[in-house]
Structure formats: structure tokens, C-alpha cells
Amino acid sequence: MVSINEHRFCDLFHSAAIGIAYVGLTGQWLQVNQKICDLVGYTQQELLERTFQDITHPEDLDTDLEYMQRLLTLEIQTYSIEKRYIHKNGSYIWIYLTVVLVRSPRGEPEYFITVIKDISDRKQAQEKLKLLAYYDVLTGLPNRFKFLEYLHQCIESSNVNPNYLFSVVYLSLNQYQVIKYSLGHSQSDKLLIEMVRRCLSFLTPNQVLARVGENEFAILIRGESNFENVANLANRLRKQVMRSPFKLNSPFESFTLDIGIVNSTIGYNLPEDFLRAADTAMHYAKLQGRDSTIVFEKAMQQRAIERLQLENDLQQAIKSQQLYLSYQPIISLKTGLIAGFEALLRWRHPTKGTVLPTEFIPLAEETGLIVPITQWVLETASRQLSLWQKEFFNQSSLSISVNLSGIQLTQPNLLEFIDKLLLKVGLKGDNLKLEITESMLVDSTRQVSVILEQLQARNIQLSLDDFGTGYSCFSYLHSLPVDNLKIDRSFVNQIIGNQKKSGIVRAIITLARDLELKVIAEGVETRGQLDILRDLGCDYAQGYFFSKPLETKAVDTFLRNHLGKKAEGRRQKVTECRLG
Missing domain, CATH: 3.30.450.20 (PAS domain)
Structure with missing residues (x-):
């Protein structure tokens, strides 16, 4: 047995x-x-x-x-x-x-x-799950969760040894959304992969790069005792990443990086607080303009909380109709007649009173709220112009000007929306003027240029807003799909007694005449400014000399006073087009 x-x-x-x-x-x-x-x-x-x-x-x-x-x-x-x-x-x-x-x-x-x-097999499956949980699939970089682990280790090391220092550098790639919405995910992915390759070629093995958002990255820099070196490193990194164009299937190949930095001496104990602080500093860099670098200060956090509250308030404002439009008359300097109005967005906040666009439009653009807001502005302003045309005799030539954001231009249904809107309210294309900024054109993709050309084909005029204030390059104007140049008020304000400013205005008007473009001067407040602009050949003007921005009922009164009732059909000269 x-x-x-x-x-x-x-x-x-x-x-x-x-x-x-x-x-x-x-x-x-x-x-x-x-x-x-x-x-x-x-x-x-x-x-x-x-x-x-x-x-x-x-x-x-x-x-x-x-x-x-x-x-x-x-x-x-x-x-x-x-x-x-x-x-x-x-x-x-x-x-x-x-x-x-x-x-x-x-x-x-x-x-x-x-x-x-x-x-x-089980271990391989676990590793794959770990990769999915802690690493970005597209770039292979650590993701936000893994980066927070690295940060936690640094905080523990710093608690044990106060001389152990570290910094977090937060990067945001601008114009990414424009590429994604206009060219598609394949091109935006290609952009991110190339950016990561350039960053990794610059950084040392001791510096951890992670993808912490759709177009946002963070770098953990360990052991650097001189924080000025961190800021210098961040700026050198920007130059390295942006040293040459990105090869995309688009003429739009130049991008910018906004950078926020937080240093370990700030005194936080949670990795989430460090990352949030670096993110906050990055958003402050965005407000500074292109390619800015900002080091975090604790006072920024309170302002960030206020900003979050403003975002919540803005969402509520859209729902509860707290937004409204004011209209500023635009006067023809040749005929003295009212040519149209610019629709200006305002926010009647329940506790803060009137909030100006400069305070909430950048926030709306970042959060995507600018899309429904702009659609509302277009619809409200167009419908109102249609009512004025019907109420006042022979005013079918009146136009309404509306500011258009770069994000709105990338929306695939923009042309369809405008076509349906004009048909619904009974306006022609030449009754609508869309104001765009120079930066939008400088940064535009071919697809955006096609959209602008299609807008022009509908007789919708395009105005280049605040011309001369930031990105002006006179040499490219001949190839841009624009009809009007708007001279910024900062030039008009100093046109008297400032030869440099008046010379710029003269150059803009001369250039526009050569290119067969019309010129609109903003911020005209005195007769002296008006006389100079008229003598230089400026076509249109707006400003407090003629009228402050008016709410709808005040515009009705303004039109009755200066255009007359239907039967009278009176014509008023520019010197009379003033609100008393």
C-alpha cells in the first residue's frame, strides 16, 4: 500500500x-x-x-x-x-x-x-491598471494623482529636514483649445506630444514633469535652494519649448506658455494645496498677458476664492437674466448721421452693482461660458436693431457691432447660428458688424480664416478692435479678412498735444485708406479730438462727445431726438448728435 x-x-x-x-x-x-x-x-x-x-x-x-x-x-x-x-x-x-x-x-x-x-498575467494586468491610474495615456507622463504622490514625499522630506527645499512649476499651453476645436483631436494630441518631448529634453532626471490637466503640466523641482534659479529655469524652459514652430497641418504654429510657481517655503502641508497654489499663480500669469511667469503669494489664494465665487455668480447671472446690453452710437464723420451702435455687455450683479466686461469676460472665456453669452448678445442685439429699424423711418442702413471671442470663432455651428438668427429677426448681413481682436487674427488657424471669409461673403463686416495696442503688424493687414480698423481710445485720448500718438493715428488712417478699409475712432470726448480725426480723414467715431452707452429705453429717446419720428425723417449733423 x-x-x-x-x-x-x-x-x-x-x-x-x-x-x-x-x-x-x-x-x-x-x-x-x-x-x-x-x-x-x-x-x-x-x-x-x-x-x-x-x-x-x-x-x-x-x-x-x-x-x-x-x-x-x-x-x-x-x-x-x-x-x-x-x-x-x-x-x-x-x-x-x-x-x-x-x-x-x-x-x-x-x-x-x-x-x-x-x-x-495578474501582475501585468495590475501594472496596466497602475499605469492607467497614475500615468497619462497620451504622453506617458505621471498624471495629477502620481504628481501629488511625489509632492507628498517632498513635503515629508521637508518636515524631517527643513533645509530640504522644492518648487512646483505649473505650465499652461495657450491656444490649445483653438487647435482642438478647429483642427481636431489628432492635431491637438500631436501638439501636446511634441511639447512634452521638448520639455523632457530640457529637464534633468531629478525634475519630474507631469500632465495635470488637458493642456496643463506641472514640474517638480527638488533640491534647489535658490528660488530665483527656479524662475530662471522656467523662463529658459519656455524659450526651449517655443524656440521653433510646431509642425501642424495649419499655418498656426506659434504658441505661448503661461507659468505659475510655488516654493516650499510657502508653508503648506498638503500636496493639493501646493498644486492649487501653482495653478493660481499660473492664472495670474494669464491675466498679465502672453508668456508671463508669476510666483505665488498667499494673498493670491483669497483672490482665487473670490474668482471662484465670481464664476458661480456668472453662471447664475446667465440663468437669472442679470446680463444686459448698453448701446453706444457710432457716428459717420462724413455725413453726420448715426451709422449704428456698438452693443456693450454689462452685468447687473445683485450685490456688487454693475460689473464691467473687463472683470468677467476673461473668466467667461476660460470656463467656456463665453459661448452661450456671446450667442445671447448676438441674438439680443440683432433683435433690438430690427425693432429700431421698423420703428424709425428709413433706418435700414443702421448696423449693430458685437464683439466676438476667439473661442466663439472656433465653434462649428457659428455660421449656421448667424444665418438662422439674421433670417429670424429680418436683418441683412450688412446690418451686422463683428469686432475681433488683432491677437485672434495673429493666432488664427486656416479654418478660422475660412470662417471669417465666409462671414464676409454674407456681407457681414469685420472690424479689427483696439488696433495698434498690442500685436499690430501693418505688413500683414492686406491679407487679413477685415473691413474696418478701430483706433483704440488710448491713442484718441492723447491725439492733442502728443505728436507720437497723433502720428500713430495718422499712420493708421493713411494705411486704412490705402487698403480700402474704414476707420472707427473710439473714446472721442472733445470737439478738438473730433476736429483732428475729421481732418485726418477718419470715417466713424464713437465716444462720450456723442453719447455714453445707453440702455434700450434711452436709445429709443436718443433716436427720436436725433432722427425724428417716421413721418418727419429728420437728418441730424454730427455736431447735434450729442446727448444733452
């Missing part, structure tokens, strides 16, 4: 679906089954000439030996661990190992029995 049992055990040992082995007290293989040989790639004879230490991953060996020693001292009866074996070809295999110690009748240790299960 014993012989039969021994044969059965021998058959079970060699045919088992899991690895089974006898291992000597010093680690030599005494007997192994075929499953172990298949697992590690060695023959039985090759394994018997080796020890288990020979095929154990060096990082796992100490743990294995520690548990074996605890078995020998009777501290434990068995143990199970996950460890790695080294395959004959040099690769690693994950196994689940269970070990028991066999003792003699007198209690003396004789050998170990090990049961080995291949768990490589």
Missing part, C-alpha cells in the same frame, strides 16, 4: 499544474517538478545544479531569506509571498510562493517544500 501511495504522490508531483519543489536548508534545489522547469526555462538537471537564490530577483531575496529564517526558528509555521524569479532568458516572472518547513521526528529542520504559482 505504501508503494502505491508513493507512486501516486510521484505522479501528482510531476504532473501538477503548479510548481512544487523540495529545497534544501541552504537553498539548493533537491527535487523539482516539470511545471517549475517550464516556468523558469531550465531543465531539471540545470535547476538541481543551482540554488533558489540563483534565480531569485535581487530585490526580493532578502524578504525570502528573512521568512525562511523565521520558519527555522519556529516563529512562523508557513509563509506566502509574491516574488520574482529570473527566467533563463533574463526576463522576470512573477510568482506566488508558499513555503513550509519539514522537520524530522526529533524536530530538526530537514528541507522546505515550496508551492509556486505563476501570477505574471
Whole structure:
């Protein structure tokens, strides 16, 4: 009977679906089954000439030996661990190992029995899940969660050693949304991958780059005691990343980076606070203009909270109709007649009173709220102009000017929306003027240019707003799809007694005449300014000299006073087009 049992055990040992082995007290293989040989790639004879230490991953060996020693001292009866074996070809295999110690009748240790299960597939699946959980699929960079882990380690090191310093640099790639919405995800992904490649080529292995948002990245800089060096590094990184155009299927190849920095001396204890502070500094950099770098200060956090409250208030303002339009008359300097109005957005806040666009439009653009807001402005202003045209005799030539954001230009349904709107309210294309900024044209993609050309094909005029204030390049104007140039009020205000400013205005008007463009001067407040503009050949003007921005009812009164009722059809000269 014993012989039969021994044969059965021998058959079970060699045919088992899991690895089974006898291992000597010093680690030599005494007997192994075929499953172990298949697992590690060695023959039985090759394994018997080796020890288990020979095929154990060096990082796992100490743990294995520690548990074996605890078995020998009777501290434990068995143990199970996950460890790695080294395959004959040099690769690693994950196994689940269970070990028991066999003792003699007198209690003396004789050998170990090990049961080995291949768990490589499970480990690979876990690694994939870990990658998905902690690394960005597109770029392969650590994601926000992994970056917070790195930050946590730095905070702990700093708590133990106050001399351990670190910084977080937060990067935001501008114009990314324009690429994504106009050219599609494939091109925006290509842009991000190339940006990451350039960043990694600049950074050292000790500097961790992570993708923490759609077009936002963070860098952890460890061990830098001079924080001025961190800001210098950030600015050098910007130059490195932006040193050459990005090769996209678009003429739009130049981008900008806004950078926020927070240093460990700020005194926060949570990694989320550090990342939030760097993000806040980055948003302050955006407000400074292109390619800015801002170092975080604690006072910024309170303003960030106020900004968040403003965002919530703005969402509520859209729902509860707190937004309204004022209209400023635009006067023809040649005929003295009212040519139209510019629709100016205002916000009647329940506690703060009137909030000007400069305070909430940048926020609306960042949050995407600018899209429904602009649609509302277009619809409200167009409908109102249609009512004025019907109420006042022979005023079908009146136009309404509306500011259009770059984000709105990238919306795929913009043309369809405008076509339906004009048809619904009964306006022609030449009754609508859309004001765009120079930066929108400088940064525009070919697709945006096509949209502007299609707007012009509908006789919708395009005005270049605040011309001369930031990105002006007179040489490219001839190729841009624009009809009007608007001279910024900062030039008009100093046109008297400032030869430089008046020279700029003269140059703009001369250039516009050569390019067959019309010129609109903003911020005209005195007769002296008006006379100079008229003498220079300016076509249109608006400002407090004629009228402040008016709400709808006040515009009705203004039109009755200066245009007359339908039957009268009076024409008023520019010197009379003033609100008393």
C-alpha cells in the first residue's frame, strides 16, 4: 500500500499544474517538478545544479531569506509571498510562493517544500491598471494623482529636514483649445506630444514633469535652494519649448506658455494645496498677458476664492437674466448721421452693482461660458436693431457691432447660428458688424480664416478692435479678412498735444485708406479730438462727445431726438448728435 501511495504522490508531483519543489536548508534545489522547469526555462538537471537564490530577483531575496529564517526558528509555521524569479532568458516572472518547513521526528529542520504559482498575467494586468491610474495615456507622463504622490514625499522630506527645499512649476499651453476645436483631436494630441518631448529634453532626471490637466503640466523641482534659479529655469524652459514652430497641418504654429510657481517655503502641508497654489499663480500669469511667469503669494489664494465665487455668480447671472446690453452710437464723420451702435455687455450683479466686461469676460472665456453669452448678445442685439429699424423711418442702413471671442470663432455651428438668427429677426448681413481682436487674427488657424471669409461673403463686416495696442503688424493687414480698423481710445485720448500718438493715428488712417478699409475712432470726448480725426480723414467715431452707452429705453429717446419720428425723417449733423 505504501508503494502505491508513493507512486501516486510521484505522479501528482510531476504532473501538477503548479510548481512544487523540495529545497534544501541552504537553498539548493533537491527535487523539482516539470511545471517549475517550464516556468523558469531550465531543465531539471540545470535547476538541481543551482540554488533558489540563483534565480531569485535581487530585490526580493532578502524578504525570502528573512521568512525562511523565521520558519527555522519556529516563529512562523508557513509563509506566502509574491516574488520574482529570473527566467533563463533574463526576463522576470512573477510568482506566488508558499513555503513550509519539514522537520524530522526529533524536530530538526530537514528541507522546505515550496508551492509556486505563476501570477505574471495578474501582475501585468495590475501594472496596466497602475499605469492607467497614475500615468497619462497620451504622453506617458505621471498624471495629477502620481504628481501629488511625489509632492507628498517632498513635503515629508521637508518636515524631517527643513533645509530640504522644492518648487512646483505649473505650465499652461495657450491656444490649445483653438487647435482642438478647429483642427481636431489628432492635431491637438500631436501638439501636446511634441511639447512634452521638448520639455523632457530640457529637464534633468531629478525634475519630474507631469500632465495635470488637458493642456496643463506641472514640474517638480527638488533640491534647489535658490528660488530665483527656479524662475530662471522656467523662463529658459519656455524659450526651449517655443524656440521653433510646431509642425501642424495649419499655418498656426506659434504658441505661448503661461507659468505659475510655488516654493516650499510657502508653508503648506498638503500636496493639493501646493498644486492649487501653482495653478493660481499660473492664472495670474494669464491675466498679465502672453508668456508671463508669476510666483505665488498667499494673498493670491483669497483672490482665487473670490474668482471662484465670481464664476458661480456668472453662471447664475446667465440663468437669472442679470446680463444686459448698453448701446453706444457710432457716428459717420462724413455725413453726420448715426451709422449704428456698438452693443456693450454689462452685468447687473445683485450685490456688487454693475460689473464691467473687463472683470468677467476673461473668466467667461476660460470656463467656456463665453459661448452661450456671446450667442445671447448676438441674438439680443440683432433683435433690438430690427425693432429700431421698423420703428424709425428709413433706418435700414443702421448696423449693430458685437464683439466676438476667439473661442466663439472656433465653434462649428457659428455660421449656421448667424444665418438662422439674421433670417429670424429680418436683418441683412450688412446690418451686422463683428469686432475681433488683432491677437485672434495673429493666432488664427486656416479654418478660422475660412470662417471669417465666409462671414464676409454674407456681407457681414469685420472690424479689427483696439488696433495698434498690442500685436499690430501693418505688413500683414492686406491679407487679413477685415473691413474696418478701430483706433483704440488710448491713442484718441492723447491725439492733442502728443505728436507720437497723433502720428500713430495718422499712420493708421493713411494705411486704412490705402487698403480700402474704414476707420472707427473710439473714446472721442472733445470737439478738438473730433476736429483732428475729421481732418485726418477718419470715417466713424464713437465716444462720450456723442453719447455714453445707453440702455434700450434711452436709445429709443436718443433716436427720436436725433432722427425724428417716421413721418418727419429728420437728418441730424454730427455736431447735434450729442446727448444733452
